[in-house]
Amino acid sequence: RKEVEQDPGPFNVPEGATVAFNCTYSNSASQSFFWYRQDCRKEPKLLMSVYSSGNEDGRFTAQLNRASQYISLLIRDSKLSDSATYLCVVNRGGSEKLVFGKGTKLTVNP
């Protein structure tokens, strides 16, 4: 089992749609969780950290389920500018190394 696995995608949605990405991680000792965003041929940038209680930032909501070792990202009211690859990132349990998922590509269409 891979350390971090994400929906393979790609996702193609119309503007205004709600889209959800899922991610699972294999190491129960992992403590830090993030969603990063990477635009085409650009560097990854932090979208949001993921906290145990769940957190929301505008149209973006992240959830963490430690029992199932599952992380999700919900994007409401999708904008054209949301088109990017979304990377699920988890620290390798017992260390501070970050492990990046392969990413899920989202295309929002007009």
Place this chain on the structure above:
Amino acid sequence: DTAVSQTPKYLVTQMGNDKSIKCEQNLGHDTMYWYKQDSKKFLKIMFSYNNKELIINETVPNRFSPKSPDKAHLNLHINSLELGDSAVYFCASSQGWGGPYEQYFGPGTRLTVT
């Protein structure tokens, strides 16, 4: 001002050559990293330095040698380049080590080995 900068942005070279990539951050961060993103888009950590000390050294061929002259700089030297070294190399930095710190990435160096 660019927070994390890398040079060069593009690097095309032949097999067997030696090349270096430079990275600088002006964020005052203590920790810096090198990542490799291959053609399958997997982003994998290669090295990390904290306060100029090597703290992560993943299973990377010893042809790759990082060097941190000071906290703001982390360079990557690659000897005897191979076709499989073609990838995008990202430098990153974070405020510290041992916590859920955001990592700030440079724009990447696209290395092509022919």
